[in-house]
Amino acid sequence: MSTDAASPASLAAPSARRIDLDWIRVGAFGLLILYHVGMFYVPWDWHVKSGHEVEALEPIMQLTNPWRLTLLFLVSGAATRFMADSFSARGRGPGSLAGSRTLRLLPPLLFGMFVIVPPQSYYEVWEALRGLGVADPAGSPWLNDFWIKYATASGNWCDADGCLTTPTWNHLWFVAYLLVYSLLLAGLLALTGGRLPALGVVLERALKGWGLLVWPIVFLALIRWALAARFEITHDLVEDWYNHALSFSAFLFGFLTARSDSLRQTFIRLRWPALMLALTAWAVWAAYAWQYRADDAVPAEALRRVMRVVYAADQWAFIAAILGFGAKHLNRDTPLLRYLTIGVFPFYIAHQTIIVVAGHHLAKLNLPLAAEASILIGTTVIGCWATYEIARRIGWFGLVLGVRPQPSPRLEVQAANLPPRAA
Structure with a gap:
């Protein structure tokens, strides 16, 4: 960071990472994987479904539904801040940040869209087709030359609910959005001459004390009132304005506040009130969603407006509680954390395809629910682990699965013994 601009003493000294945010990132990705296992069982529409429909899972799914991706964007923004500061300390500008993010995110996005995701669309x-009464879907003309039809958007896979547009990124929308947000951020850093992080000081002052709990809820409620009804979340990038307002704001918040020790301490102080508010808001929101879960159930508009505030409180209070408890208790580095910090990205890339393919074939076996779910979770864990272990052993090809080649210990020792370069 530049020393030209004044910064408050509460801004933490430069460091390569925050261990608590590493743990939170790993935990958030883990919850997301379990959530997608749950999607196989709840009545909500998804790519494939189990023969066991578990309606009682809905309130449990609602426990993370409002905030899990928002938290991931926030943590990703914080990680991008440390990366940008590292480049700045070495005299490298926003272009290096943009290049690094593109190298890390674009290969797995493209590989995912054309290799990882197609099995999801196939099943x-x-x-x-099976639901339409086709006895042998695999032998149907609709699935002949599937990958070619998928890649060329020529499948014409339509039914009464609409058409399947391909190629698609499905769950990898997060990677696509993160890449776009990172490039936008690099552009903002270039336009402001690297002064963008100074806005973190403004946020730090505005969010003192209880303001850290109140004002983000107000913001989230306002964008939900203004945008959510007009722009349903679609993950299609160009029409997803409520999602952008939510996710890019969280990304920027993480970037601007990652080094603020003052806000970190405030999160710690407010962690218990935030947790109580979060659980209360979740109970109210889950009850509302349960009451109006039928397709033809239409709540009154006044109730909808109130519930948008409840939803916003649920979103931010859970995030604030997680950040507070994480900052308080998740400060120990371990070999497991170092393994998973890199591993969760390939886990994320592979997990949904593993769930869809395994779930589709498991559903044919008519196993008891407990056995089916246990096998599905175990298969997903093993498949994700195998993906990471393969990715870390194939050099630069590992980039397509989200793993950048790591220098060998011998090279690291040699680099450490070299004389420092001239500035």
Whole structure:
């Protein structure tokens, strides 16, 4: 960071990482994987479905539904701040940040869209054909030359609910959005001459004390009132304005506040009130969602407006509680954390395809629910682990699975013994 601009003493000294945020990132990705296992069982629409429908899972799914991706964007913004500061300390500008983010995110996005995701679409079409009464979906003309049809957007896979547009990124929308947000951030850093992080001082002052709990809820409620009804979350990038307002704001918040020790301490002080508010808001929101879960159930507009505030309180209070408890208790580095900090990205890339493919074939076996779910979770864990272990052993090809090659210990020792370069 530049020493030209004044900064408050509460801004933490430069460091390569925050261990608590590493733990939170790993935990958030883990919850997301379990959430997608749950999508196989709840009545909500998804790519493939189990023969066991578990309606009682809905309130449990609602426990993380409002905030899990928002938290991931916030933590990703914080990680991008440390990366940007590292480049700045070495005299490298926003272009290096943009290049690094592109190298890390674009290869897995493209590989995912054309290799990882197609099986999800295949089995989604397969199950739709079975639902239409096709006895042998695999032998149907609709699935002949599937990958070519998928890649060329020529499948014409449509039913009464709409058409499946391909190629698609499905769960990898997070990677696409993170890449776009990172490039936008690099552009903002270039336009402001690297002064953008100074806005973190403004946020730090505005969010003192209880303001850290109140004002983000107000912001989230306002964008939900203004945008959510007009722009349903679609993950299509160009029409997803409520999602952008939510996710890019969280990304910027993480970037601007990652080094603020004052806000970190405030999160710690407010962790218990935030948790109590979060659980209360979740109970109210889950009860509302349960009451109006039927397709033809239409709540009154006044109730909808109130529930938008409840939803916003649920979103931020859980995030604030997680950040507070994390900052208080998750400060110990371990070999497991170092393994998972790199591993969760390939886990994320592979997990949904593993769930869809394994779930589709498991559903045919008519196993008891407990056995089916246990096998599905175990298969997903093993598949994710295998993906990471393969990715870390194939050099630069590991980039397509989200793993950058790591220098060998011998090279690291040699680099440490070299004389320092001239500035």
